[in-house]
């Protein structure tokens with residue numbers, strides 16, 4: 295695959311060198327002082343320069359700065375909140391700043407904003423991302439409402455001209471809210487103090503941001519992200535929402551991903567832990583991880599209309615459990631205790647199935663008949679780890695029956711093979727996925743087993759700046775339940791820290807699709 299080079303959208307000709315220093319711009323003396331206080335305990339604090347109040351001074355200063363040898367620019371100061379849910383002291387990290395107030399000064403994109411905001415929140419500061427507009431006069435009530443309606447979150451009087459001086463070098467803007475629509479200029483003294491406290495506390499994060507900046511390569515693992523079972527499950531809920539309208543009840547998370555669940559919730563899906571939270575006679579969707587027969591029986595008893603989004607590859611394991619149990623076998627289910635898929639499979643033949651998680655569990659196994667032992671696997675296990683437990687079973691019970699075909703599904707296996715390939719070339723690997731996603735957690739473990747540090751992140755906001763310092767090659771993958779858009783978001787955010795070249799390592803291609811249940815077919 296051809297490499298793609300991503301640069302900040304407003305990139306000019308200048309790239310940051312690794313040793314080029316951070317420049318912090320603060321329009322007012324009082325802001326610069328707060329920032330210097332926040333930085334004074336650092337061993338090698340960056341320069342903070344006072345750039346002056348208002349758009350004219352900012353534009354003049356930008357002209358002087360544009361060819362300065364700084365590596366990264368951070369603009370920090372106070373500003374006026376435009377949204378009613380902001381409070382004095384809140385921090386707004388600009389995703390973009392604009393429109394500029396002078397000739398040639400348009401909108402500047404600050405792509406690393408999600409990473410920076412996440413770092414500020416982990417530091418205990420109330421930070422969010424949003425668009426920052428630079429205005430040439432103080433805005434009052436009606437003006438604030440107009441800017442808010444245009445999608446701006448905060449107004450200041452300097453950021454856009456200053457940011458234009460970065461000329462493609464990494465640039466970020468952090469503004470602390472001093473006044474809000476509820477507490478306009480009359481409350482500016484108390485609000486201003488809260489804002490200055492937040493600025494001071496945020497100052498050390500600016501230096502961590504600068505240390506994470508640099509030119510780097512991103513290696514994408516292929517395949518990654520959604521599998522056929524997840525796509526099918528999401529499509530089922532979407533179709534039920536389209537046909538029946540909200541609310542649509544779903545037992546458990548449809549797939550283990552906070553982004554997917556949040557998106558469907560916004561569209562009217564209601565996720566419940568158990569069926570007693572579903573009104574009588576309502577429609578309920580069973581998640582991709584499957585359910586036990588006891589849950590099906592309860593749904594039938596309650597008169598619920600069931601639409602089953604269980605992945606066909608999970609249903610296959612359930613069928614194997616029933617078949618082995620009917621033939622008088624003790625079924626050793628290799629899996630993780632408490633996982634919904636495991637609960638469902640155990641429920642198929644509870645009197646005959648035993649969960650084994652480790653070789654020690656195999657040693658403790660007491661089957662009715664050691665000649666009639668079979669094993670099955672959770673679909674999302676680590677291939678290597680499951681092989682160890684299966685090996686222990688074969689050693690202890692030479693006649694053990696294996697499943698007809700691999701229970702660990704194609705998507706789990708393919709993503710582990712692919713991430714191992716990129717881990718071998720990377721300084722660290724980022725895995726997009728939620729903490730309750732078994733296959734995503736296994737991808738992290740696969741990298742660690744290969745000797746490469748790896749981190750599970752729901753999105754760019756979870757990337758810790760310290761991970762990136764000195765790192766030039768980042769492997770990137772996504773678990774089978776993580777949306778492809780998250781990978782794009784992560785790449786975009788990394789490109790705000792310096793030029794990023796993106797290439798892909800494809801170990802196999804996938805073309806599997808599963809049919810939809812009859813209730814939602816056209």
Ligand code: SF4
Nearest residue numbers: 521523524605673703
């Ligand atoms: S990870 Fe495998 S078993 Fe799970 S939904 Fe995807 S294809 Fe099905």
